[in-house]
Every structure is written in structure tokens, then in C-alpha cells.
Amino acid sequence: MTGAEVPTVRSCVAALLVLGGLAMGRDAVTLRLVATGALVVLFLWPEALVGPSFQMSFAAVTALVALAEHPRFRTFAAARDEGAFRRIARGLAVTLATGIAVELVLMPIALFHFHKAGLLGAFANLIAIPLTTFVVMPLEALALVLDVAGLGAPFWWLTQQALNLLLLLAHGVAASPMATLLAPTMGMGLFGITVVGLLWCLLWRTGWRWLGLAPVLIGVAVTFTAAPPDILITGDGRHVAVRTGKGMAILRDRAGDYVRDVLSESAGYDGELAAIADLPDARCSRDLCAVGVKDGNGRSWRLLFTRSTVLIERSDFARDCAAADIVVSDRGLPRWCHPRWMKIDRRLLARTGGLSITLAKGEVHTVHRVGDAHPWIVRPPRGSGRPKSQL
Template structure:
């Protein structure tokens, strides 16, 4: 018997085992039937994400055909199980998402300017936005009789150069240097080109004096601009920018040190008009309307007070959303608030994950490009985490109101707030690491004080100040608002100064980020114990990012700025680089500290034209780098010898063919195809901004020059 062949199961037993597994999946989905609909925004979001990740129309079309094929295949399968319906509807939603963003990009986007140009242009002003923190004004213009220019351009005008009569509807003539919207400077950096394309901006530049106003504006400034200017004039000191942002959503008056402190302390969400502001305003409106109507005996007995108060709150919420510019977090919050008010008016509990899913679905249908932005991801992730935590039975039992002594009641409230803040920080960590390469660690503790201070002190004082300004008595309330905001900034700077305030990491790969997000959604959207199967991808993805070796060499897309990692930190080629370039290079490398000058390094030898540098990677190998620092012509004999001795040669100009380093030559010709670079020397990895064959419409492509042959002589 020991030498007889083993028995193998026949086809019927295999089918039985497969059938049992499908039956187990169906039984689990039956217990989670109320959560299945929450995956509808995930389906349409998968199609939108596929359009951004795939390269060209052939791949986009292949994705749509594959998704439709999956839908047809599942539709032909026998049975009526939930898994079959989920796959079929999910494939259809993914196809719809891909086609939706594709169609919107083709019909409504603005192709970028092909190359930088100096022009004198006559244009109509479409909008004007003041940026006091940078001492300038941003004007969106529509060029007139300029077929070679995009339909919409944006120029920055210095405050001292702003002419009288500049406003919406004015016609001006100016000289400017226009450039295509900037792509990411290095891999993982902010992609302004994609955002500008979705906003319809085809070029940006700086206006040069003089600026002629051929027809002054006849329209009054928009209400948002007037409110912004009024608040900035009423509040003194650094608090003016925070006060203006809380009321209008415009952060242009916030100084960069204060904005950085708010980001590091985890309080930056207070500056973006979102659920906190909309909820506070609508809640205050409903409270006041209920109290005022209750003063009338007839209204209290005969009128549907909750329905009237909910309608008033809805109108105030819609007006506030319009006033603050209708940004994605504000729209999401307004939609959610309207659904909540509708549920309250009908006498139902409307604060559920279905509410969040409905808001996400509506935002993705109207603004599909918002999916890849940090605003959409962080706002919906935070709200989903809060609602999912509130729906957990144990947390709901702990947070439920009860008759107890006030010290225990206050302690319970603080514990609930702290637990909610910690959960939100953990959920937002991978999103913050992907977009900003840093995540707040102490935000939950800072928000314990900052959120009540903003909700119950700052915003009511600011509303009272605006109301009393109508009769000229708002000065005392503005003073109190400034003092409260000073306390908020003190908290932000105090928390930001801690070395544990932020967690830094180098740029995360999009595929890894997608796995982490799917794991988060799996944990948040299901209710049974199987929800924790999504935890390993989240923990593993974050661990891989934190343990990944940072790049040793960063090169911006124009080749002018180079950052190298040394044993003592990081150093930059041009020590006169601005703060924006320094911050971009530091964040992409996951480095927090000052960037030294490469010329000051002991392992570097620099002249006015060249820098030779020796770098050691993690494996102990020494790499030789040669970098150009000027536009001067260098002697060929010496330069050719140095090129041959170097492993990497880097320049912001085009290098001749006879310059042949041992490994890679990075010059203007290569960077025009690749964009910025991030290089890890130990592994020999080179990551680029541009992907070969990328056909997304916001990528600027210079026109091909056709060579014409001279006409033959007759």
C-alpha cells in the first residue's frame, strides 16, 4: 500500500471545492450587504486612476475594452450572486470613470504653450487675486488677437506695478515672458502642469512694467475679494492671513513661516474651507433659527421648525461654498451637509458612510480630475475614518452620552477627540507621505486645543466682527479675533518646533501608493473581521517607504539645480537657489535640514566653471561626478579628459558628443526627454519625471522644425 499511487480528486470534487469557496464568499458578502454600495466611488475612481497611470490613447482604450469584456463575461455567468454583480457593476463604473476623465480632458482642458516666449500681448482680465504674502497680484488673462497663445494665461504682477483700473473685465497691454506650466521639478514633486491644464491655464509668466490699461474695469471687485481685503485691513500682524483664510478660503496673505508651522503641526486643515467650517456655520445657523422661531408661540406649535431651520442652514452652506471659491473640500462638505440636513428633516440618521460615498461619487462625476489631488484624498479619507470609527460598536458605546459627573464627562469627551484625531492622523499618513513626503506626528494632540479654539472662539468672534462692522463697531471683536489667532499660531509654532513633529520619507512610487490606498479602503469600508486583511498592505507599504534608501542625486528638469547626498547631509550646486527650489529638493529626498554648497565640501574641487566631486554609495563604491557651473566655453582637451575620468557628467547645457563619461551623461538634450531625475547610486536606479511615450495632454511638446531644402537654381 505504501507504494501505490496517490488518489487525485476527480473534476467533480474540484468543482465542489470551488463551489464551496464561492458559497463562503457569497455568505460573507451577504453579511456585508449594507457596505457593498460603498464601493461604487472606488469603481469609478479606479477608471480615473487608470487614465492617469496609463500612457496613451491606445492603453486607455485597451483598459476600457478590458473592463467592458469583464462586465460581459460576468454578465454571462450563471447565478445571481453578489460577487457576480459587484464585478459586473464595478467594471462598468471603471469604464465610465476612464471615459469621463478622458472626455473632460479633451473637451475642456487647455494645451500648454509649446516653448517660452517674450511677447507683448493685449488681453482681457478674467480674474484678479491678491497675494500679500508674496507682495504681488495674480491676474488671469484672455489674450486678444493672439492665435499663437493659449486661450487663458496667468501672470504675476508686482504690487508696486499694479495699474489703476485693473480688475475683472479690464483690457490691458503688457510685456511678459510666458512659459509652459511647470512640470514636477524632480520625481515625486508637485505637478503644476497637470493642475493648470484642468484649470484651463496654458501659460504662466511675470508681467514687466509698464502695464497699460486700455479699458479700465467697470465692475466692482467680487464679494470674496472685497471680504478678503477688508479682513486683511482690520487684523494686524501674522493673524491677518489666518483670519482671511478662515472666512474666504484664500491663503494668499499667510506668511510662509506660519504656513509651514501649520503644516508641520497638523493644523493646516484649518486653513482650507472644509467640513469643520461648513459644519460650524450651518450648525450655528440652525441653532439661531430654532431659537428665534421658538420665541413665537404660534411658530413653535404649528410650524415645522426643523424643516425650516434645515432649509436655512442649507442656503447658508451653499452661499458660503460659493463665496469661498467652491474648492473640492468645500463642495464635498456642502454636499455632505445638504444630505445630512435632508436626513434630519426627514427624521432619519444621515451621518453614515453612505453619505460619504454619495458625496465622493458626485464630486468624481463633476470633477474627475480631483481624484489625484491631495485635497480630495485627504478630505474624504479623514471623513471616512471618522464615520467608520463612530459606527464601530465599542467606540459608539464608549462615546455615548450618559448621566455622570462633569469631570468624567469632560475626560470622556477629550478621550473621544484624541482617539478620533489619532485615527485620522494614521489614515492620512500614507497620503501625506505620497504628496508631501512628510506626515504629522503630533497633530492629534495639537488639534485637541486648536479645533475647539477655532470652532467656538475664533469663528464666532470673526462673524461678530463682520456683523458689527456694518454699524462701525467691529474693532473690539477684531482685536479679540487677533488675540485668539495669535494663540493658535503660538500652538502651531510650538508643536512644529518639536523634532517629533513630522515624519519624513523620500518619494513613494504610485503603484505602492495604490496598494496602500486599497488596503485602507478595505479596512474602512467593511465591518466584519475580514476588514483587517487590508492592514498588511498598509503597514507593509508605509514600512517600505520609510525603509527605502533615499536618492543620492537629484537633478531638476532644467539641469541648473543639483542636490547630492553626502555623509554630512545634503548639498546643492548653486548656493543662491531660492527657497522654493531648496524646499522641493529637500522634500523629495526626505531630508530636513539646511542644504550646504557643494563648493564648500571637502570632497569637492570647484572652479568658476566646473565642480568635481567624489561620492560614496551605501556599498562603499566611490563615484566621480563632474558638474558644470557656468555657460563659459571650456577647453576641449582638459574637459574631454575630465569627462572620460568621471562616472557621471551633469550640465544644464548640451554637451558635445566627445564628452563620454563612464556611466551616464546628463545634459539639456537628455533632460528634455526625461525631465527631472532622482538617482540611487548603490542600486543604479534612475527615476524620471517624464515616462517614455506619455501622451497626456498637459505635457508640453515643442513643435518639430521641418527642414526645407533650397529651391534648385535654374
């Protein structure tokens, strides 16, 4: 009914192992359970290892199991003879602790794949989990049973109100300025170091486990302190985002929400994207747009973008190309267009994919990597290597 998605398979394997462990009188919730589920998924879909679904699903469960196996947490969460108020408070504290543990473990993975991480999910779960467990699910079960006699309508209405309350909570948390934390793109090597540190913390059971905090903290700190890119260019060359002194600006102000969200998240910018044509240092026509920006060192850069497919007079275009440091176009630029630093056109982007440029450091990062053999990547003809003068 739900499809063989990674979390579904993991949950199914875990449920079967838990039932088998309980039948044999064994402690069923262990890291071996997580490892077995991971092996089953990787045996069937080995490519799932690099996907966010596999990584976040198993990281969250591993964090929960590792926390549950900790002697102090197990002692604190164990049932005992106490008053109702203290029992409820203890349950909320356990829920909050597990939520915070999951949020912390998922943060590096979310930053790598989505350039943002949640901050308030653990606190929202204090309301969402009891509401779902003790209100929504019992009402749905009761409504299904009474539907046999045609009497389920009132309980479906109550279920709807409970779900509306859950959605109100979700929208309220999402609207908070502290709901998510944005960061620039995390490098592959930095992500690998962070994941190794996480696994070290989660898999060890002795004091050695805390040594893994060092690479985790280094990875997260470097990600948040890294200089965000100054220029982002999509793989087709149509959309360009430029960092200005007051935020970010986009070349085509009619770009859809998807393009805007991708560019904002990749730049670690949480705000509205202005139009490049509206910037004070911009000089734009229907076909071309030239703008001046400054990098982190205070150096001025001149950027030139094409905005249409209209053939531009050679004398004017050659002059503008020579005056620009970087020229970006979604079509093939002529050979006589010679900017001071980079010429980015359709031919170059076919080999590199989207680009991010940090002007102060002169760094250029590409989507396509050397040796990338994915079948959906269009490879350039043999002998048309990347011009060294362009990157």
C-alpha cells in the same frame, strides 16, 4: 464666495445630505454620504481623483465616519449622565481618537504626494478645536452683530488675541523636531497597494477589515526603509543635490527656499543643504565642479557638473568627462563628452524630466513616464528616442 474647490463641494453635498437625512429621521452620517459626495465631485471633475486634495479630503472624512460607525467607539462617545470633569475628559478623548485616526489614514497619502507626514496634529487639535469652536467663532459672530451699531471693535480685538494664540500653537507645533516625518519618494505601485489596504480597513464592518492592515503596514515600512536617492536633478538641470556622509549638498548655493525644500523633501532629508563646493572632496571652478562621493556599498563615484554657460576648452573638458562616472549639465553636452556611466544634459532631461539616482543599486527614476500624454509635456521630435547607454 469660496470657489468650487473639492473640499468645498464635498462639504456642501454632505451638508445637504445630512439635512435631508435629519428631515426624514434617518441616520445621516454614513459612508453612503461620503460616496455620494465623491460621485458628485468625480462627475464634475474626474481628474480630481489623482490629486492630493480629493484623496486627503475624502480619506479624512471616510476615516471619521468609519470610526463613528464602530459600535465600541459610538458607545464610548455617546452622551450620558456624568459629572462635568468626566464629560470634558471624554470629549477630549474622542477628539484625540478622531485626530489620531485621521493622521494615520492621511499619512500614506501625504508621504506619496509631499514626502512628509504630520505627527502632532491630533494633540494640537486638543487645544485648537475647543479654542476655535468656543472662543474664536463666538467672538467673531458677536463682533459682526455689534458692528451694526459700531460697537464691534473690542470684540474684534479679542478675536485677534484668540487667533494669535492659535497661531502661536501652530508655530510651536511646527517648530518641534517631531512635528513632521520625512521619507523618500513612495513608488506608484506601493502607493496603490497601501490605498487598497486603507479602503479595505475603512469600508468593511466585520473582522475582515483588519486584513487591510497588512498592505498598509508593508507600504509604509518599505517607504521608510527604502534607500534614499543619492543624487537629485531638477528638470532644467540647473540644480543638483548630492547625498554625502554628513547630509546633503546642493550645486548652486544661492538656490531659493522653494528649490531647497523640494530637493530636501524628495530626498527625505530634514536638514540644511550645504554647498557642494565646500565639500572636502570637491574641486570647483566658476565653470565646472567635480566631486567624489561614496554609495551605500562603499564604492567611490566621480561626479562632474557644469556651473556656467561659458565655452570650456575641449581638451580639458574631454579629460574631465572621461574621468567622471556621471556628468550633469543644464546645456547640451558635446558628443565627444564620454563619462563612464551617464551623460545627463538638457536634451536628455527634456525627455525624462527630473531624475533621482540611487548609486548602490544603479536605479534611475524619471519624472516623465513612458506613454505620459499630458498636454503640457514637451515631446521630443520623432525618432529621437532615449539613448540606451545613458539610462
